[in-house]
Amino acid sequence: MAAPCAGTLRVKFLLDNWYWIVTALVSGGALAWPQLGRGGANAVSPQEAVQLMNREKAVVIDVCDTAEFAAGHVVGSRNIPLATLDGAKGLPSNKTLPVVLVCARGSRAQRAAGVLKKLGHERVHVLAGGMAAWREASLPVEKSA
Known part of the structure; x- marks a missing residue:
């Protein structure tokens, strides 16, 4: 057989x-x-983002275009549009400092996270849900002139 x-x-x-x-x-x-x-392994909720900002002095970078940023953004955030992120001067020089990336809904911030990781930033987080989630959590928003 x-x-x-x-x-x-x-x-x-x-x-x-x-x-x-x-x-x-x-x-x-x-x-x-x-x-x-939640938007991936590096995504944080609005509450987790606030903790990173308060406890670890995280830098918040809004990757929206200038008009979107002016209409409303996380208080104290820096505006560096996604298209200009590679080589931008507003990025923290200390690459071990936590960075929280924000956009309207989170998709551009995910792409920006890849750029910052390639630039050597070690602790890159994305605000899950973007500014929509930030507003839904009733957290402070400021507008630019």
């Missing part, structure tokens, strides 16, 4: 153990979901 081929054994294993495979995939997805919903 001939031995079964390796491909047949793999298929048989998958069919015999499908419920374990599904359980592993569902468990992994359940563990990853909170991070994906």
Whole structure:
């Protein structure tokens, strides 16, 4: 009698153990979901951003364009539009200082996080939900002239 081929054994294993495979995939997805919903591993809530600002002197950088920044931004934040971020002078020279990136909803801030990490900044965070989440949390917003 001939031995079964390796491909047949793999298929048989998958069919015999499908419920374990599904359980592993569902468990992994359940563990990853909170991070994906927050905007990634480096995302922080508005409350966590405030703690970073108060306890660790985090620098808040708003990567919105100038008009959006003028319409309302986190009190004390610096405006460095995403397009000008690479090589901007307003970035902290101490690359170990925490940086919180903000935009309207969080997507531009995620892209900006990649830029700052490439520039060597070690502690880059993104405000999950952006200014919309900041306002929803009833945190202070200032407008520029």
